[in-house]
Amino acid sequence: MKISYRHLMVRVKDLDVSLAFYKRLGLIERHRTESEAGRYTNVFLCPPDQADGHADLELTYNWDGDDALPNDSRHFGHIAYRVEDIYALCQELMDAGITINRPPRDGHMAFVRSPDNISIELLQMGESKPPQEPWASMGNTGHW
Amino acid sequence: MKISYRHLMVRVKDLDVSLAFYKRLGLIERHRTESEAGRYTNVFLCPPDQADGHADLELTYNWDGDDALPNDSRHFGHIAYRVEDIYALCQELMDAGITINRPPRDGHMAFVRSPDNISIELLQMGESKPPQEPWASMGNTGHW
Numbered sequence: 176m177k178i179s180y181r182h183l184m185v186r187v188k189d190l191d192v193s194l195a196f197y198k199r200l201g202l203i204e205r206h207r208t209e210s211e212a213g214r215y216t217n218v219f220l221c222p223p224d225q226a227d228g229h230a231d232l233e234l235t236y237n238w239d240g241d242d243a244l245p246n247d248s249r250h251f252g253h254i255a256y257r258v259e260d261i262y263a264l265c266q267e268l269m270d271a272g273i274t275i276n277r278p279p280r281d282g283h284m285a286f287v288r289s290p291d292n293i294s295i296e297l298l299q300m301g302e303s304k305p306p307q308e309p310w311a312s313m314g315n316t317g318h319w
Numbered sequence: 320m321k322i323s324y325r326h327l328m329v330r331v332k333d334l335d336v337s338l339a340f341y342k343r344l345g346l347i348e349r350h351r352t353e354s355e356a357g358r359y360t361n362v363f364l365c366p367p368d369q370a371d372g373h374a375d376l377e378l379t380y381n382w383d384g385d386d387a388l389p390n391d392s393r394h395f396g397h398i399a400y401r402v403e404d405i406y407a408l409c410q411e412l413m414d415a416g417i418t419i420n421r422p423p424r425d426g427h428m429a430f431v432r433s434p435d436n437i438s439i440e441l442l443q444m445g446e447s448k449p450p451q452e453p454w455a456s457m458g459n460t461g462h463w
Contacts, residue, residue: 177403178345178366180374181442183327184396201322222322230324230373235396248392250435252328252379259321291394298325 182231183254185293188244190216190236192290199271214238245291253294261285261299262307278313282306286319294319326375327398329437332388334360334380336434343415346376358382389435397438405429405443406451422457426450430463438463
């Protein structure tokens with residue numbers, strides 16, 4: 176029985192706000208479907224080098240709103256991405272007003288949250304970077 | 320800024336029960352780490368043909384339990400997999416006592432839930448199968 180990984184779907188409360196967030200991470204919009212009948216928009220995002228559909232993040236936006244969003248839960252963990260420069264990306268995110276819940280003190284790993292509280296893990300590609308301020312002495316904020 | 324998809328992590332209440340579930344879907348255990356200090360076990364599962372780490376599902380099992388599991392939420396959607404024979408797999412799952420929340424009436428798509436209520440989408444590889452009983456007339460159960 177063959178099985179292959181396809182995508183991860185998350186629901187979003189505000190499509191524009193969420194698109195801005197995920198594009199800031201470096202994802203691109205690969206595909207979009209809109210359904211008048213179902214009153215929803217699905218946007219498929221992916222890393223630019225993985226645009227063959229095997230690594231998609233699907234955003235589901237319900238036109239009539241979703242009052243249950245954003246929320247938090249325990250059974251969903253996080254989405255993980257390797258990134259080229261974890262310090263540069265975290266600085267960009269912080270400059271955009273996004274909380275770095277777990278700063279990359281070790282030059283290797285950070286956590287942030289999407290506008291809908293989806294926990295996103297960022298991992299430095301290759302070797303960890305040497306510890307560097309302001310990250311090295313920055314404490315955690317909230318949980319992830 | 321390069322970014323590449325890495326894995327999806329979900330927390331599980333009972334590691335054995337969850338491993339049995341995901342292995343029944345066709346995933347294999349690729350890697351496992353146990354931490355005495357952190358009192359957790361992480362098991363990385365993947366489709367057999369995607370064992371290079373780019374399509375991992377990471378199960379996090381906390382040795383001291385996680386009373387918040389299983390739960391349900393809105394912001395996390397589902398994990399999607401393409402499968403070789405959606406009818407055969409759904410029959411296997413049903414025989415094992417697993418509810419087919421959304422039966423593959425169209426020969427294309429089904430939804431089930433993991434023991435921790437993670438919603439799993441199953442998609443038929445290639446062309447949809449012709450509608451077939453018992454699926455064609457089977458109603459939905461719950462939501463997904």
